[in-house]
Amino acid sequence: MAGEFELIGRHFTWPVPAGVLGVGDDCALLPVSPGHRLAVTTDLLIEGRHFFADADPESLGHKALAVNVSDLGAMGARPLGCVLGLSLPQADDIWLEKFARGFRALAEAVGCPLVGGDTTRSVNGVVISVTAMGEVPIDAALTRSAAQDGDDIWVTGTLGGAHVALQLLQGHHGEHLGLLETLRPLLERPLPPVRFGASLAGLAHAAIDISDGLLQDLGHIVKASNCAADIEYPLLPVLPALDGLDASIVQPALLSGGDVYQLCFTAAPVARSRIEALACEHSVRVTRVGRIRTGVGINVLASPLPLSSDGCAGFDHFA
Ligand code: ADP
Ligand code: MG
Numbered sequence: 001m002a003g004e005f006e007l008i009g010r011h012f013t014w015p016v017p018a019g020v021l022g023v024g025d026d027c028a029l030l031p032v033s034p035g036h037r038l039a040v041t042t043d044l045l046i047e048g049r050h051f052f053a054d055a056d057p058e059s060l061g062h063k064a065l066a067v068n069v070s071d072l073g074a075m076g077a078r079p080l081g082c083v084l085g086l087s088l089p090q091a092d093d094i095w096l097e098k099f100a101r102g103f104r105a106l107a108e109a110v111g112c113p114l115v116g117g118d119t120t121r122s123v124n125g126v127v128i129s130v131t132a133m134g135e136v137p138i139d140a141a142l143t144r145s146a147a148q149d150g151d152d153i154w155v156t157g158t159l160g161g162a163h164v165a166l167q168l169l170q171g172h173h174g175e176h177l178g179l180l181e182t183l184r185p186l187l188e189r190p191l192p193p194v195r196f197g198a199s200l201a202g203l204a205h206a207a208i209d210i211s212d213g214l215l216q217d218l219g220h221i222v223k224a225s226n227c228a229a230d231i232e233y234p235l236l237p238v239l240p241a242l243d244g245l246d247a248s249i250v251q252p253a254l255l256s257g258g259d260v261y262q263l264c265f266t267a268a269p270v271a272r273s274r275i276e277a278l279a280c281e282h283s284v285r286v287t288r289v290g291r292i293r294t295g296v297g298i299n300v301l302a303s304p305l306p307l308s309s310d311g312c313a314g315f316d317h318f319a
Contacts, residue, residue: 004119007091011100012084016113020081028115030080036135039077043067047125057095059188060128061102066190067211068132069110070261073197074209076142077134079112085129087122110194134198142200142207142265147225151205151266151292154275156193156284159214160250161186161239163257173249182241190261196282197263203274207265213256215298218264228295233303237287247304255300255307266292 008023016022021029032038045064047053065082072079084103088096107114112132165183167173192209200207206225208217214231222229236254267275272288279286290301300307 003091007093007096008117008119010093011096012114012117014104014107014114016081016115020113020115022081022113022115023117028081028083030115030133032080032135036137037141038080039072039075039134039136039141040131041068041071041075042129042131043071045128045130047127053125056188057098058102061099061104062106062189063102064128064130065103065106065110065112065132066192066261068130069106069112069194070190070192070209070211072112072132072134073192073194074142074207074263074265075134075136076140076198076201076204076207077136078198079110079132079134079194081113081115082107082130082132084114084117085127085131086117086119087127087129088119089122089125110192112194136198136201140202142197142204144206144208144221144224147206147221147227147266147292148268149227149292149294150269152269152272152288153218153229153231153290153292154204154265154267155210155214155237155262155287155289156196156265156279157260157262158237158239158285159210159260159262160242160253160257162190162259162261163213163253164242164245164249166257166259167249167253176245176249179241183239186239187259190259192261193263193282193284196278196284197265199278199282200265200267200275203271203278204265204267207263210258210260210262210264212258214260214264215255215300216258218298221264221266222292222296222298225292227292229290229292229298231290231298231300233300235287235289237285237289251303251305255303 165187168180206221
């Protein structure tokens with residue numbers, strides 16, 4: 001691509017922490033602490049599939065990184081750095097400037113410096129690939145298979161906002177369009193609790209970030225851990241802005257709404273007070289919503305509507 005190197009120099013060359021070799025060489029170099037393992041995660045965002053051509057580039061830059069650092073937090077990993085693959089139909093400086101601004105602001109907020117990437121011209125639309133790396137103490141990672149019988153099930157933040165925002169943008173529930181301004185940042189600028197997630201390493205058992213909906217994502221934990229879960233619907237942390245909306249809107253948003261980028265994790269009941277203290281320290285809301293038990297599947301107790309009729313089961317690209 002013409003001007004590839006100027007483009008990288010202008011938009012994607014930022015200061016990196018001491019000891020890190022960033023943009024400009026054949027590889028980035030990242031120090032990994034003794035006694036730790038490297039955690040690596042990657043996500044692709046495709047124009048027309050994950051975002052629209054007219055999406056706000058600053059929000060897109062934010063979200064491209066947010067969905068990745070969210071996975072680090074869900075593993076109990078502390079961010080070390082990230083690389084950015086960009087495929088663009090043309091080098092639009094104004095678009096790139098905004099994209100880089102959104103990406104950089106979150107990278108600085110969560111301590112995940114951009115250390116490299118690749119930039120090419122695309123045939124069709126924008127493709128964004130981010131890979132984030134972190135470190136987690138050996139044997140302390142929050143794997144999906146680590147839930148134990150009797151564990152509490154916790155959720156960070158609130159649920160429902162991103163899903164209802166998406167529905168409003170898709171033209172549903174027009175009578176609630178006034179909520180869009182409040183809800184839109186939850187969809188477009190999610191703030192995953194990455195440092196809190198890292199602080200749970202060695203304390204919590206299993207964790208996952210809620211990207212495809214609570215039931216689907218918790219479903220991955222119970223399956224991988226060979227156990228079952230009871231969720232108490234009345235305990236779910238509903239976004240306050242959704243108070244008073246019909247259950248036919250709220251229930252699917254809470255149970256199956258994706259794009260949340262908050263954590264669902266399990267931990268022994270003895271860990272409750274330490275978890276609450278850590279949440280307080282990191283200014284993260286945590287709510288106990290149920291319990292892991294022996295068995296299979298997820299049981300939702302006291303939901304306003306029967307589950308099979310809530311019309312949404314989480315997002316699966318190939319379903
Ligand atoms: P190589 O020939 O080794 O693939 P490139 O010429 O593609 O290197 O890239 C030059 C440098 O710029 C490398 O350090 C690479 O990591 C970095 N880089 C390229 N694209 C990006 C990007 N979108 N964001 C951050 N760094 C990038
Ligand atoms: Mg290259």
